[in-house]
Amino acid sequence: MNFNTHLKNFIFRVGSGIANRAKIIAPIDTGNLKKDIQVFDDNINNFEVEIGNTKLAPYAKFVHEGTKPHVIKVKKMKALANKKTGQIFGKKVNHPGIKANPYLLNAADDFLGSLEFEKAKDRLAKDVENEVLKDIKASLKVK
Structure with a gap:
């Protein structure tokens, strides 16, 4: 693995954590809004994920923004x-x-202040540390 892979894993982990929180706090009527919250990782190579709804819940924007x-x-x-x-x-x-119910933004705020986010950051730091140590050991040469 390389640094980019670890960073992509971290970003996806954060996106998944936010999506899971959003599913807990999103309002429920038919259940489609909650069921439809997803992580979109189409741009993961650019270190981006999006969290939101698909066309299963076309009213999601109106709920979120009012x-x-x-x-x-x-x-x-x-x-x-x-x-x-x-x-x-x-x-x-x-x-x-x-009235707006910004469940996605609220979920992001909640997750980014959570122990789960701290654990994800610690995991990224440990993964990067292991990569650095591996690179250092690989670069050592005995003459």
Whole structure:
């Protein structure tokens, strides 16, 4: 292994820790939001990971960032209705907006202050130390 591999492992470990915390604190309605939180490591070679949701929970952005008050209008149906309560609203409704619930940012803050993060840093330091020692031993030559 080399230093880059250890750093990539560390970054993925941190991303996974944040994702796991987000799954604990994310709000639940259908469960899709929690189930869908993932670590995206497409750019791990650039030492980057992203934590977020896929299209399984297309409303994730609105939950995380909130929405301003807005009007919802009928597109195909005759009236708007609440599926859970069966309440019918009519052809348009003034939605009051949604308060932001930044569960991903909160999870990152929580994880970065945790013992689990400290252990991940210690593991990275130990891995790097072992690589340095291995390189030093390999460079020693007896004449």
